[in-house]
Amino acid sequence: MNTSLLKKLTIATLLAGTLFTAQAALKVGDKLPDLTSFSLVGPLPAALKGKIVIVDFWASWCLPCAKSFPVLDELQKKYGDRLVVLAVNVDEQASNMDSFLKKHAVSFTVVRDAGQKLVAQVEPATMPTSFILDGTDKVRFLHNGFHGEDTRKEYISEIESLLK
Amino acid sequence: MKPKTFILLASVLLMTVSGCANVKPWQREHLADYTMSADRDPLGTAQMEHIWFSREEASGGRGVGGGGCGCN
Numbered sequence: 146m147n148t149s150l151l152k153k154l155t156i157a158t159l160l161a162g163t164l165f166t167a168q169a170a171l172k173v174g175d176k177l178p179d180l181t182s183f184s185l186v187g188p189l190p191a192a193l194k195g196k197i198v199i200v201d202f203w204a205s206w207c208l209p210c211a212k213s214f215p216v217l218d219e220l221q222k223k224y225g226d227r228l229v230v231l232a233v234n235v236d237e238q239a240s241n242m243d244s245f246l247k248k249h250a251v252s253f254t255v256v257r258d259a260g261q262k263l264v265a266q267v268e269p270a271t272m273p274t275s276f277i278l279d280g281t282d283k284v285r286f287l288h289n290g291f292h293g294e295d296t297r298k299e300y301i302s303e304i305e306s307l308l309k
Numbered sequence: 310m311k312p313k314t315f316i317l318l319a320s321v322l323l324m325t326v327s328g329c330a331n332v333k334p335w336q337r338e339h340l341a342d343y344t345m346s347a348d349r350d351p352l353g354t355a356q357m358e359h360i361w362f363s364r365e366e367a368s369g370g371r372g373v374g375g376g377g378c379g380c381n
Binding site: 207 | 315319333334335336337338341342
């Protein structure tokens with residue numbers, strides 16, 4: 146094998162590695178993928194169109210996720226039919242999710258991304274990550290992580306701005 | 310650069326790059342486990358710190374807290 150071919154192979158390998166790790170994630174302005182095509186476990190909300198939706202990716206082993214649940218539950222109760230909170234669990238074991246939900250009972254919808262297909266497409270940067278969608282499934286706000294009262298205030302402010 | 314040197318360097322580079330694992334945030338269940346935390350025994354850590362400080366005049370440098378789950 147000559148040197149120039151080896152150089153090309155080396156460069157191609159490095160570029161392939163770069164492309165592999167730089168996959169596009171769901172960003173503000175993007176549309177949420179069709180949730181029905183990901184074999185999510187659990188019933189999806191009947192209608193998302195025309196409603197504000199918070200799609201929250203979480204896991205049972207994630208401490209900030211546990212802290213975010215009471216706030217998301219509060220928001221669901223506060224805004225009622227105008228808001229849909231959809232929590233997407235990404236645990237490998239369903240039993241971990243079940244035991245978490247026994248400790249943190251919530252009124253909003255929880256589904257499980259058992260095959261981790263949706264989360265692999267959305268590529269959230271942290272656990273939890275939440276996307277706030279407007280009535281047309283478009284991502285309007287994005288939250289990486291949960292930072293207590295600061296995030297709560299941001300949620301309320303953003304929901305109010307979308308309700309206007 | 311001599312071909313042999315280049316081949317050697319390229320081989321080392323490829324082996325290094327292929328050894329990197331990019332663990333996605335949602336795949337960090339095992340990293341987030343309590344047993345993966347370096348500071349899971351605060352008393353033991355404090356004792357070790359004391360020993361190091363007393364014998365080697367060194368303290369700190371034990372890394373950051375948490376199990377590397379990427380949660381915030």
